[in-house]
Amino acid sequence: QVQLVESGGGLVQPGGSLRLSCAASGSTFDYHALAWFRQAPGKEREGVSFITSADGRTNYADSVKGRFTISRDNAKDTVYLQMNGLKPEDTAVYYCAAVIIDYGVDEWSRYDYDYWGQGTQVTVSA
Numbered sequence: 001q002v003q004l005v006e007s008g009g010g011l012v013q014p015g016g017s018l019r020l021s022c023a024a025s026g027s028t029f030d031y032h033a034l035a036w037f038r039q040a041p042g043k044e045r046e047g048v049s050f051i052t053s054a055d056g057r058t059n060y061a062d063s064v065k066g067r068f069t070i071s072r073d074n075a076k077d078t079v080y081l082q083m084n085g086l087k088p089e090d091t092a093v094y095y096c097a098a099v100i101i102d103y104g105v106d107e108w109s110r111y112d113y114d115y116w117g118q119g120t121q122v123t124v125s126a
Contacts, residue, residue: 094121
């Protein structure tokens, strides 16, 4: 059983920065991709960014390109999301997710992910 635990959320002013962390624990963890999703009140959960295990390929939602950076520390089984230039519209609960298999996976689809963290609140407000 794999567990994902997020941390690093909080309240920040517009233009500020936060770094989210997601630590994986449990059984031997061999994943295809780790991702960050977010869900604002009344909205669907949406993909923010993902990183693949095999080649470290990254991708970002258009709304966060140039502001957010995803990275990983394989030795610690941890993925990070550095968020700069935060905007009020970035306010949401941020979730870490992992998908194990790589065949036929759409990394942007939340339905394809096997494991989820409990979420961490990010609030951007003056």
